[in-house]
Amino acid sequence: xxxxxxxxxxxxxxxxxxxxxxxxxxxxxxxxxxxxxxxxxxxxxxxxxxxxxxxxxxxxxxxxxxxxxxxxxxxxxxxxxxxxxxxxxxxxxxxxxxxxxxxxxxxxxxxxxxxxxxxxxxxxxxxxxxxxxxxxxxxxxxxxxxxxxxxxxxxxxxxxxxxxxxxxxxxxxxxxxxxxxxxxxxxxxxxxxxxxxxxxxxxxxxxxxxxxxxxxxxxxxxxxxxxxxxxxxxxxxxxxxxxxxxxxxxxxxxxxxxxxxxxxxxxxxxxxxxxxxxxxxxxxxxxxxxxxxxxxxxxxxxxxxxxxxxxxxxxxxxxxxxxxxxxxxxxxxxxxxxxxxxxxxxxxxxxxxxxxxxxxxxxxxxxxxxxxxxxxxxxxxxxxxxxxxxxxxxxxxxxxxxxxxxxxxxxxxxxxxxxxxxxxxxxxxxxxxxxxxxxxxxxxxxxxxxxxxxxxxxxxxxxxxxxxxxxxxxxxxxxx
Numbered sequence: 001x002x003x004x005x006x007x008x009x010x011x012x013x014x015x016x017x018x019x020x021x022x023x024x025x026x027x028x029x030x031x032x033x034x035x036x037x038x039x040x041x042x043x044x045x046x047x048x049x050x051x052x053x054x055x056x057x058x059x060x061x062x063x064x065x066x067x068x069x070x071x072x073x074x075x076x077x078x079x080x081x082x083x084x085x086x087x088x089x090x091x092x093x094x095x096x097x098x099x100x101x102x103x104x105x106x107x108x109x110x111x112x113x114x115x116x117x118x119x120x121x122x123x124x125x126x127x128x129x130x131x132x133x134x135x136x137x138x139x140x141x142x143x144x145x146x147x148x149x150x151x152x153x154x155x156x157x158x159x160x161x162x163x164x165x166x167x168x169x170x171x172x173x174x175x176x177x178x179x180x181x182x183x184x185x186x187x188x189x190x191x192x193x194x195x196x197x198x199x200x201x202x203x204x205x206x207x208x209x210x211x212x213x214x215x216x217x218x219x220x221x222x223x224x225x226x227x228x229x230x231x232x233x234x235x236x237x238x239x240x241x242x243x244x245x246x247x248x249x250x251x252x253x254x255x256x257x258x259x260x261x262x263x264x265x266x267x268x269x270x271x272x273x274x275x276x277x278x279x280x281x282x283x284x285x286x287x288x289x290x291x292x293x294x295x296x297x298x299x300x301x302x303x304x305x306x307x308x309x310x311x312x313x314x315x316x317x318x319x320x321x322x323x324x325x326x327x328x329x330x331x332x333x334x335x336x337x338x339x340x341x342x343x344x345x346x347x348x349x350x351x352x353x354x355x356x357x358x359x360x361x362x363x364x365x366x367x368x369x370x371x372x373x374x375x376x377x378x379x380x381x382x383x384x385x386x387x388x389x390x391x392x393x394x395x396x397x398x399x400x401x402x403x404x405x406x407x408x409x410x411x412x413x414x415x416x417x418x419x420x421x422x423x424x425x426x427x428x429x430x431x432x433x434x435x436x437x438x439x440x441x442x443x444x445x446x447x448x449x450x451x452x453x454x455x456x457x458x459x460x461x462x463x464x465x466x467x468x469x470x471x472x473x474x475x476x477x478x479x480x
Contacts, residue, residue, distance in 0.1 A: 004039045005247045007172055013254040015168060022157045022190055029261050030189045033218050036249035038176045040320060052119040063134040069203055076207055079110040082214040082222060084241060085117035086351050088380045094122040097293040098215045098239050103127060111207060115221050140195035158187050197224050204228050211476055212236045218250035223261040230260040235479050238263040242397045245276045245420045253280040265475060267468060270461045287471045290464025294401055297382040311343035311443060314384050316393035319352045326361040331436035333370055348374045348384055395420040403429050404456050408446060410439050
């Protein structure tokens with residue numbers, strides 16, 4: 001049976017959607033992730049302003065004025081790194097687990113760009129040469145408001161494209177969006193693209209990098225940067241940050257093709273991950289490097305056997321599955337309370353859920369004294385891997401990481417998890433479950449079960465940092 005991604009790729013190819021444009025904006029590439037999410041009934045809470053504090057507004061003002069990177073007078077550097085602004089607390093500081101070590105090694109020749117994270121930046125950090133890119137979003141919003149009502153010719157083009165696209169999508173998909181909402185989505189992305197591109201062009205022209213390294217290439221600012229880099233023949237490397245599979249629309253395309261918004265090269269965790277997607281770029285542009293941070297954490301915490309006398313259960317939430325996972329957590333608590341066994345449940349929210357979890361998962365909020373809810377970035381997930389012996393989730397990359405720390409693993413059965421996580425289940429590294437009782441039945445036998453021998457290199461290539469630095473050097477030489 002065709003999956004949502006399969007259907008979208010068929011529509012995309014049949015109607016040549018990646019070639020359709022509004023003015024100079026090839027809109028489909030910029031909305032396909034949103035369309036995929038809406039087809040899975042996943043809507044994010046993007047209203048960040050209600051959570052912002054006075055100091056956040058002051059910080060943005062300063063970053064757009066006296067600390068604006070456009071006023072930079074320092075020497076140019078060869079490399080720009082666009083980090084993951086969703087930093088994690090490590091001791092007294094917040095760090096980007098994907099790029100900070102790389103930035104430290106390349107310090108003399110690198111600038112780090114950081115975009116806003118829910119209207120703010122996580123501080124303090126130890127990152128050198130850090131450029132806060134608030135001005136890109138803020139100046140674009142100001143321009144949009146100054147041009148209220150938009151350009152009638154552009155709006156007519158958008159309406160025409162919406163009529164065409166909605167008819168196709170609604171005939172093939174059960175999409176959770178009406179025609180008016182689709183129009184708003186495309187118009188919003190058009191104006192974001194139109195205004196932000198001007199400012200991103202200016203900063204790249206000023207810095208003149210020879211290489212760009214980024215995380216999360218399908219975020220709009222990165223996509224625009226990639227387009228500009230493509231026009232200047234600047235290579236762009238994306239560092240893998242999460243699950244890549246045949247159902248992640250951002251990494252799957254129906255054919256090999258040159259897409260200006262897509263990175264020229266991808267660094268993946270292992271051969272396993274390289275073979276899970278239908279890449280638009282050639283295979284030799286997908287480099288197996290490993291993940292330096294997890295190597296560091298495995299060395300720090302070790303992969304020792306876990307104490308099985310107490311059931312320390314880590315539930316790894318995600319926005320798409322948070323409702324069912326939170327219900328599972330409550331069921332687990334109620335059912336395990338009936339048995340004579342020690343247990344603790346830790347419910348680790350995804351950072352995207354921090355803002356509104358108490359509203360979205362009301363029953364979990366009511367039971368927070370019984371279930372520990374992690375709702376801020378005070379510890380990395382590796383801290384919880386170290387103190388737990390069991391993990392539950394749906395399709396998070398963290399489940400693969402937890403296996404490297406010898407956690408007994410349960411996968412909640414969903415349409416996507418049966419696809420994304422089938423390798424773990426087939427390899428007996430995880431058990432697919434439909435409800436709490438099924439999990440408890442297996443859990444109560446845990447003390448009698450031997451630990452599973454895990455080949456960490458299957459998911460995480462060894463000597464990752466050395467591999468990453470070598471491949472960066474090779475790409476720089478290729479484009480010099």
